[in-house]
Amino acid sequence: MRKVIIKTNKLSKSFSSGGVQQHVLKNLDMEIGAGDFTIIMGSSGAGKSTLLYALSGMDKPTLGSIAFFEQEISKLSNDKLAVFRRLNCGFVFQQMFLLDNMSILDNILAAGLLISKDRKAITARAKELLTQVGLTEEIWSKFPTQLSGGEAQRAAIVRALINQPKVVFADEPTGALNSAAGKAVLDVLTELNNKGQSIVMVTHDLKSARRGNRILYMRDGVIHGVCELGPYVSGDRERHGKLQAFLMEMGW
Template sequence: MPPTPPEDPDSAVITTDKLSKSFSVGGAQQHVLRNLDLEITAGSFTVVMGPSGAGKSTLLYALSGLDRPTLGTVRLDGTDLTALGEDALARFRRGHCGFVFQQAHLLDSLTVLENLLVVGLLVSRDRGALADRARSLLERVNLPERDWTKVPTMLSGGEAQRVAIARALMNRPAVVFADEPTGQLGSEQSAAVLDLLSDVHADGQTIVMVTHDVRSAARAERVLYLRDGHVSHECSLSGRTERTQALTSFLTEMGW
């Protein structure tokens, strides 16, 4: 079915208006996103899927302010990101966006605990409160206290990704953006990371995730299918008991 807006437009935490993104390739313009209108509801878990080269990561970066659109606007938590200068945009991302990528991108020169604290210090100078929150989040992601003083190179891939999720939550973001967060993990580690994301969402956190993995995508409430630069169709998984089966059927219809 074609994409539909949320029932209550006032609850949208992300809104785009004619969002477009193009790149110059060999002197020619390559249009990746085309006049995309989209609303994402606060507290939702949304996944973006589509064929290779459809612009999934480009869309994620545009929605989060990591990249600027060529045309159109993006509003996140009531702020027009396209109207902000570079410094203001960076400050906004620190306080309103959390990021989890395919690789954890932790700072190897810092301990696990310090990786969270350094993010918190970008928006607050209350070291005591930040330390309390960092410890609470590490407990939340089930990382034993004995590992908090380790450097990231001493962690497994799954442990590092759990720390990355804790770091993404450090500044209480309006939205957590995840780009293939289980792409380099084994099945057991992937399941643990997805369980954690599902738990975080159950607590009311808005999540927007890009993935090509059906089992990962089945954790979402809403799957957007990106093709030819726009959301061509979407699948609602909210309330479904057989989510993976429903999503597989949908993707088959899409020619996945």
């Protein structure tokens, strides 16, 4: 039986713009399962990133609740939310946000040492993860500006993983990459998911969406449809056809 790790109840988010209330999320009831590679899709303005930020504790809902491993997070103070994110969440964005004045290894250690003061253990884990994502030792001492986009994004994934997060949240992680670099990043995320890592990813890209086992399609602040694809298998034409048919039905 699928274990639910994130559950929302009537999740809503509104913003005020020019004195007018804009309702971005509307009474969402949804669940994320352990080990799922959940994809959030939808047109621009559908509420995809707003939902991602709410689920991860980066933003607070206007109404409703979010249970993260049965812990209610929507009412936590900003300070407690920051600690919660540090302990439970990893983040990968379209922009890598690596610090240009620090080496790749030091970027990752800086994130890890926020949680643990055992520098030796954190360093060993960072090197192991860097190797796993295909970043060789000669890259570890380089600065972010000396890396290709794909290399920098893989380093950002390692930074997201250094504290062993329960969930990795990714917002258009391949959006600024060419097709080869994007595929390399998706391969890393897929391998992580195959090992049991729970991932929630926002994307508008069909190739990226195919990697997920569950697709949530958003429209006007609500989840308009759900597509269950099962585990990813490269070259699975039936899977590709099922996803395309679902997206056409959703009006993508």
